[in-house]
Amino acid sequence: MDLYYLPLVGACRSVLMVGKALGLEFNKKIINTLEGEQLNPDFIKINPQHSIPTLVDNGFTIWESRAILVYLVEKYGKDDSLYPKDIQKQAVINQRLYFDMSLMYPTLANYYYKAFANGQFGSEEDYKKVQETFGFLNTFLDGQDYVAGDQYSVADIAILANVSNFDVMGFDIGKYPNVARWYDLVKKITPGWEENWAGALDVKQKIEQKQNSAK
Structure with missing residues (x-):
């Protein structure tokens, strides 16, 4: 599971913390937005909005940190404690x-x-x-x-x-x-x-x- 991120960005760190809570391992790929790396054509092919964090999970791509958080807990949560089904x-x-x-x-x-x-x-x-x-x-x-x-x-x-x-x-x-x-x-x-x-x-x-x- 690839995570395009920058530790400086709070939204990226929220994904890392949820990943740890779920026991997940990410293949971390730094995108230094301060240096404009998000505008690299290869990254734009992955995420046309060229924003981080961006998650690629077995060919499925999702960005916007809060959408990523919900996706992760829905797919990988052992129970519904972090995102109840109610x-x-x-x-x-x-x-x-x-x-x-x-x-x-x-x-x-x-x-x-x-x-x-x-x-x-x-x-x-x-x-x-x-x-x-x-x-x-x-x-x-x-x-x-x-x-x-x-x-x-x-x-x-x-x-x-x-x-x-x-x-x-x-x-x-x-x-x-x-x-x-x-x-x-x-x-x-x-x-x-x-x-x-x-x-x-x-x-x-x-x-x-x-x-x-x-x-």
């Missing part, structure tokens, strides 16, 4: 995955990842969007251990990958007590956390290098 539980997990895609990652990119371009973080308005997003997540976690209810799921792993990037960049998660409690818990129980954190540290290092070179 339709309503699935619906909540899916909503949290879409929340991660439509708010968690965009607010991360719009505020912190702008520094990859010019060494400068986003605007005050961008930062307010980050705070608003964490407020939503804090509300989701009110009275429950995990983001989609009382059961640990792929949604926790997906959101963990992005929250770790906010954490490494110095965002004060402690201002959101439910998120802080959840974060402490899922770090301990998620297989591959250490590799994920190493990738997050790499994000911080590369942004700091860009900031230093922009001075």
